[in-house]
Amino acid sequence: MKGMWKIARWELMRNLTNKQFIIGLFITPLIMALFAGVPLLLDRLNHPALSTYYVIDELGALQHLQAIVPDNITLEPYANPSAAADKVKETDASGYFVLSQDFPVTGQIDVVYNDRSMETMNALRGALTALLQQLRLASSQISPEQVAFVTAPAQVKEIAIEEELEPQAMHMAVSGVFTILVFFLIFTSGTMLMQSALQEKRDRMAEVILSSVSPRELMQGKILGHFLLGLIQLGFWIALGLPIARYFWDFSVMEALQAVNLPVILFFGLGGYLLFSALFVGLGATMEDLQSASNSQGLVLMLPMLAFLFLGPTFTNPDGTVAVFASIFPFTSPAIMMLRTGLTRVPLWQTLSSAGLLLVTALVLMGLAAKIFRVGMLMYGKNASLKEVARWLSYKDN
Amino acid sequence: MDGLQVHGIRKVYGSTAVVDNVSFSAPQGRILGVLGPNGAGKTTIIRMIMGITAPDQGEVFFTSDGVKTKGVPFPTIGYLPEERGLYKEAKVMNILLFLAGLKNIPKIVAKERAATWLKKFGLEDYAHRKVEQLSKGMAQKVQFIAAVLHEPKFVVLDEPFSGLDPVSQDLFKAEIRALAKSGATVLLSSHQMNMVEALCDEIFLIHKGKEVVSGHLEEIKERFGNFRVNLLTRSFQEPFLKTNMVEKAEQLGEERYRFILKEGIKPLEFVQALPPGLDIRELAISRPSLHDIFVNIAQGGASDEGYVENSSLGAYA
Structure with a gap:
């Protein structure tokens, strides 16, 4: 038993006086902080990617769409597609699309892009889908209240039978x-x-x-x-x-x-x-x-x-x-x-x-x-x- | 009697007995040399004595102050293994203190003794250096100090001289003698028989795991070796070679002769029988070296002459 403690003490002292160990003691949390911090930082740098799309609004629903899209997407009205295309090339905007009159019927829309950010494209797709649903519901004369009522999710509350289970x-x-x-x-x-x-x-x-x-x-x-x-x-x-x-x-x-x-x-x-x-x-x-x-x-x-x-x-x-x-x-x-x-x-x-x-x-x-x-x-x-x-x-x- | 006793130990690896029924005893205050060529089983014997490998058969006893024990007496034994090493990144003094601590030596005492020993070996400036900065010979000295710092009653040294220069070898020899003189039981092994035969009081010769011969060095020499005479002369006459005192006579070089005397013939008788007026340039009379005896016995007398030649002439001519 005595020998065991002496060996343990030697191992302990040998490492505690070892430069590498002491450096590791400080470096390791630093590296861990770095690993945790860097992606967060990168994300933050990356996130407020502002993008602008030019919209040729034949439908007259631009205002509506502007209300739905996230804040980092700006939609600007433009007269015709070819001018919009030139403008996009010139200003480095994200792209343009035509909100055509038959959009509520076909649901089809062509987004011409300049930079293909997955995130903004998804956000735009979501907003357009929401717009499409609103337009179609409005045309079938269902009130917004009714819409909200029908689409509301179930409210599930989890209650444990015993408190400790919670x-x-x-x-x-x-x-x-x-x-x-x-x-x-x-x-x-x-x-x-x-x-x-x-x-x-x-x-x-x-x-x-x-x-x-x-x-x-x-x-x-x-x-x-x-x-x-x-x-x-x-x-x-x-x-x-x-x-x-x-x-x-x-x-x-x-x-x-x-x-x-x-x-x-x-x-x-x-x-x-x-x-x-x-x-x-x-x-x-x-x-x-x-x-x-x-x-x-x-x-x-x-x-x-x-x-x-x-x-x-x-x-x-x-x-x-x-x-x-x-x-x-x-x-x-x-x-x-x-x-x-x-x-x-x-x-x-x-x-x-x-x-x-x-x-x-x-x-x-x-x-x-x-x-x-x-x-x-x-x-x-x-x-x-x-x-x-x-x-x-x-x-x-x- | 105090000392170290080995009773019939045997170790088998695979199907070969590396050590076969070996018994000897190392008396207290004396130096026992376990000698033999490489691969004879010396290190295996030592490891069994140190309890590092367990013998398949047989026992090892340590007796000190009249008390006989079977297990290795950790606090009172000192060991220099054949595989040399020290923690490379540790400081010399720290290692010595750690190893002395394992032997229950208080730090203050250990520090003082370590300083004395380091000074003795001329290493006082290296006490606070790292081991990796030492030369091989220096590291070996530090290891030797570690083996004896706690003033052990039993000292086991496996090939203590290998890798040392002649000056350091003499230093080690003197310290080993001093250890025995102070009452320690010393057991050392070596494959360089000629080098240690003068150091050892007792000899245990081993070959292929079996005892070849053992006992007092002088007794062995008397038992196994007739006197040899090496003679360097110009005026030698052929008929003398046939004298009845000589068992074997050879001409080694133009002027160099060697005679092996018959059993019972004293050197003086031989010298007196030399022809009057013989022009002696060199004359050496000696017992055969342990090496010669070993070769003679181990190889059933059919020794390689050249081999014997070198060793005896090298030593005495």
Whole structure:
């Protein structure tokens, strides 16, 4: 046990004093902000695309149409098509069209365009459709009130039979955020952990360390160290991001924490971390370096991604078979169970069986990883094949 | 008796026994050399002693202060593995403190000892440098320090001299002797037998996973090697070659001769029997080197003469 803490402390200190790690600590939120911010910014730059169409109004409905089209589309009357065409070329307007007298009958209209913005074209199409409907209804002598009455949508109100069933925005948002955080922790710490095992091999340090601590202690120390490191990372980012988040969306932290089932989230977060870290650390011990990872090793590396497949189905139907399965299956349960607790009331038997299965799987994987680790750490210069790994698992401990 | 005992260990990889029924004991305060050519099974033996690989059969015992234990005594053992390495991006002092910490040495004590050792090896200016800035030899010295910083009772060194220059080799030899003198049980391995035979008190020769010969160096030499005489002279007469003291006589060069004396013939008797007035330019009398003994036994006496030649002449001529 003592050895484990010493290894953990070394891993922690080694990274905390590592320039790359510290730079990453600051750069990562910056990159994330960039990724979130840039599309928003681009959208904003793109959005107020003003466009002008010249209309040859034979029908006398231009005023009507002007009232319907969105604000960013300007419609200007013009005398005849050929003059309009010249004008469009000259002024770089979006296009022109003829609102002909038989439009209410045929519904046909030719829009001659200069720039083909999907968005404005769709908006124009919508407006013209609305105009067509109005014109046709007016000609069949139905009053506007009647029209409104007929086309009004049904007003559906969702009332949960029990209050807890009611999806709360806060609930969903907080559990969603937690799911993402845990995922992030698993990925970053997991890969760092694997690299740390690889490094132990690359630097040929394993044997020296193993003359002071048992392989199990070394492995557990690494897992613990990188877990703490991950928590520090997360803590730092939360401390950085929380004031910003509160500036944009007014909410209280205590309220947010009360909105979720904290014990469940902590258990599944920790369980998921243990499971995947055992997987990663064992995987690292079988590899020579990341570049030479074989297909089977790559597959294991992708395993945490499996949960992504179930995010959609879980959102749309949190009590469906798929969601229930994914929240019990141990390789997807950490993320999916966390998500489900935010979306619905999970039956106790499901929570318990999922938790139990996760715990057992994590422990079994830990045991297997320890066996792989003790042999793999001393194997230099090549990737282990599946067959070799299977043989390692059959070695007895001494 | 305190020390390290190995009882009948065996390790099989695939269908070959890499180590087959090997037993020896390394007494406290002495240096045991496990010697043999590359691939003889030395590192496998050492890894089994260190508990890194488990033997298929047999046991390893550590006895200190009269207490015999089976598991590796982590705090009191020091190990220099054959695969050399240190964390590349870590600083020398930090690694030494970390490794000493794993052996339960308080930081203050470890710092002081590390400084002393670094100074001894001329590395005091590198204490706060990163390992990647060290040369290979320097890194090996740092590793050696890491293996002995905690003043272990058992010291296991796998090929400690490989890759070192002669000056550093002598430095290591002196430190290893000092360790044994201070009461540590030292076990080292080497494939360069001639280089370490003078260092070791006890020898364990191994070939293809099996013991070839073991024991006190002098006893082994007495047991297996008659004296050899290398003679450089101009005025030698042929009939002498047939004297009854000589088992084998050869002319190696125009003026160079070598005799292997018969069993029981003392060097002095041979020298006295040399023809009067012989113009001796060089005369060397020696036991055969461990290497010669090894080659003789391992290859059933059918040794490659040229091979033996080089080693003995190289060493004594």
